[in-house]
Amino acid sequence: MKLGYWAGLLIVVLLSVAAFLVGAIGPLQTISLILLLGGLWTVVAAFTIFDVSERSFYLGWGVVAAALSTFDLFNNANYTIALLLIAIVALILINVYLGRTPKMLHAANTPPAGGGTPAATAV
Secondary structure (H helix, E strand, C coil): CCHHHHHHHHHHHHHHHHHHHHCCCCHHHHHHHHHHHHHHHHHHHHHHCCCHHHHHHHHHHHHHHHHHHHHHCCCCHHHHHHHHHHHHHHHHHHHHHHHCCHHHHHHHHCCCCCCCCHHHHCC
């Protein structure tokens, strides 16, 4: 884990707490602001700080954190849960899609070599 990522999250928390202490936002809005800014920072860090192999993971969890920040906007918790589930499904689909390499796609589209399975030829 890169030090710059944690420094950014620390700045997010400090800015949110400072806004609370000044009286600009309430306690629930502070938590929501931490989740929103933390999620946005994670998305930005996915493209700038982390390696390409880790990008989809941090991008997805940044979106999930930003979706969690909407709990304060809705009176009914069902909307937040629905957004969270949509974000998690999107995270899974992105990781499955980006986790495949061209070699894996080629191997999935070709029949097995050798005319049989290893278990059938072992006898």
